[in-house]
Amino acid sequence: MPAEMRVKYTKDQLSRALEAINNGMSVYKASQTFNVPKTTLRDKRDGKYKNEKCGVQPVLSRDEERTIVEWIVHLAALGFPVTKSQLLESVSNLVKNLQRPNPFKDGKPGNHWFQKFMDRHPEISKRVSQNLTTSRSAVTELAIENWFRKVEEYFRSQNIMDILEDGSRVFNCDESAFFLCPKEKQVLVRRGTKLFYNRVANDEKECLTVLANVSADGSPAPPMVIFPYKRLPKFIPYTVPKGWGLGYTESGWMNSEAFYEYVANVFYPWLQNRDTKFPVALFLDGHTSHISLALSEFCKEKGIVLVALLPNSTHILQPLDVAVFRPVKATWRNVVNDFRFKNEGAKIRRSDFSNLVKACFEKCLKQETIKKGFECCVAFSPLTPKVLITVSS
Incomplete structure (x- = not known):
C-alpha cells in the first residue's frame, strides 16, 4: 500500500x-x-489489534514535525541553512528530551526517515549550497550590501527595528583558540647571534577555546572557556571566574550543546541581571557548531534573535575580528610571558588558564575598542543612519 x-x-x-x-x-x-x-x-x-490510532505512527507527532519545519524556515531566513546532519541530530535529541522510546538505529534517524520526512513536508526542499571561495577578498561590496538589506528586511518584518538603534541590545560572539605557548614575533639577543631557541614548557600546538561576547555599547558579556575532556575533572570548575561559562567537549572545540549551555545558562541570565530590554540581537558566524533546535526554541521564547554573518566576511562584518581579537592575542602573549617569568618558566596548567585569560581581558577589552569595532563594521552598511546600530549611545 x-x-x-x-x-x-x-x-x-x-x-x-x-x-x-x-x-x-x-x-x-x-x-x-x-x-x-x-x-x-x-x-x-478480525480484531487482530486494538490500536485506535490510524496507520503506522511516526516517531514525532504532526505538531512536533511542524515545529521542526518552522525551525528550518526560520533559520534559513536568519542565514543558518539547516543541513541534513543537523536535522537528524536535532530529531535524535528531541526524542531523547521527550523521554520517548527511540526506534532508530544507534539512536539517530537514517536516510529512510529523512526521505519520509521530506515527503511529508513538500514545502521543504533540498538545495545544494553554493561553494564559497576560501579567499576573503572574494567578498564583494554588493554581497555585503545585500546582506545588510536582508537583515533590515527581516527586522522590519518582525517589527523589531528598535533593537538596531540601541547598542546595549546588539551583540557579537565568536570563539578563538588561545595557545598555551604563543609564538613571539621578536626577541632580544646579543648582537651577531644568528640562531636563537626559546625554551618552552608547553606543547607549541596546545590551545584552549574561549568564546568572547561583546555588545555595541562597548560592554563585554561573560565569556566561556571550553576544555578538551570527555569527563570534566572536579577541580576545573573552581578555576573558572564567577559568572563565566564553562564547557567541555571531547575535541575542545565548540559544539551545539556547549553553545546552548552558554546562551541559556550564562548569556541570558546576564542579560536579565543587567536589566537589558528584550528582544536582543546576537550576530555570529553561521557555523553548524552553534545551531540546534533546542537553542532556536530557547532564543525564540526568551527574545534572543540569532543572525548569521555573511560567510567569508567576518574580517569585515564581525566586530570581534575587526577590532578586538588582535589586541587580545597581543596581550595574551604578554600575560603568558609574565606568568612564565614569575614562575621560573613553569608550564601553564589548565587550572591556571581561566584566570590568565581573565587578566588578559581586563587589560585589553576596553569599551572604546569594542565600540570602534562595531563602528567600523556598520560603516559598510548602505542603510540610513537611523537603521544603523547606535554605537555611540
Whole structure:
C-alpha cells in the first residue's frame, strides 16, 4: 500500500469504513470509498489489534514535525541553512528530551526517515549550497550590501527595528583558540647571534577555546572557556571566574550543546541581571557548531534573535575580528610571558588558564575598542543612519 494512503485517512474515516463493512460492504469497496488500506480494515474487522490510532505512527507527532519545519524556515531566513546532519541530530535529541522510546538505529534517524520526512513536508526542499571561495577578498561590496538589506528586511518584518538603534541590545560572539605557548614575533639577543631557541614548557600546538561576547555599547558579556575532556575533572570548575561559562567537549572545540549551555545558562541570565530590554540581537558566524533546535526554541521564547554573518566576511562584518581579537592575542602573549617569568618558566596548567585569560581581558577589552569595532563594521552598511546600530549611545 502506498505511503500516501497510509497517512491520509483519519480516525473518522476508519470508523465509517468499519461501520460500512459491518453493514455488508466488502472490504475492497470500503477501502476504495473511505481511502483506508484493505489490510488495516481486515485486521480491525478480525480484531487482530486494538490500536485506535490510524496507520503506522511516526516517531514525532504532526505538531512536533511542524515545529521542526518552522525551525528550518526560520533559520534559513536568519542565514543558518539547516543541513541534513543537523536535522537528524536535532530529531535524535528531541526524542531523547521527550523521554520517548527511540526506534532508530544507534539512536539517530537514517536516510529512510529523512526521505519520509521530506515527503511529508513538500514545502521543504533540498538545495545544494553554493561553494564559497576560501579567499576573503572574494567578498564583494554588493554581497555585503545585500546582506545588510536582508537583515533590515527581516527586522522590519518582525517589527523589531528598535533593537538596531540601541547598542546595549546588539551583540557579537565568536570563539578563538588561545595557545598555551604563543609564538613571539621578536626577541632580544646579543648582537651577531644568528640562531636563537626559546625554551618552552608547553606543547607549541596546545590551545584552549574561549568564546568572547561583546555588545555595541562597548560592554563585554561573560565569556566561556571550553576544555578538551570527555569527563570534566572536579577541580576545573573552581578555576573558572564567577559568572563565566564553562564547557567541555571531547575535541575542545565548540559544539551545539556547549553553545546552548552558554546562551541559556550564562548569556541570558546576564542579560536579565543587567536589566537589558528584550528582544536582543546576537550576530555570529553561521557555523553548524552553534545551531540546534533546542537553542532556536530557547532564543525564540526568551527574545534572543540569532543572525548569521555573511560567510567569508567576518574580517569585515564581525566586530570581534575587526577590532578586538588582535589586541587580545597581543596581550595574551604578554600575560603568558609574565606568568612564565614569575614562575621560573613553569608550564601553564589548565587550572591556571581561566584566570590568565581573565587578566588578559581586563587589560585589553576596553569599551572604546569594542565600540570602534562595531563602528567600523556598520560603516559598510548602505542603510540610513537611523537603521544603523547606535554605537555611540
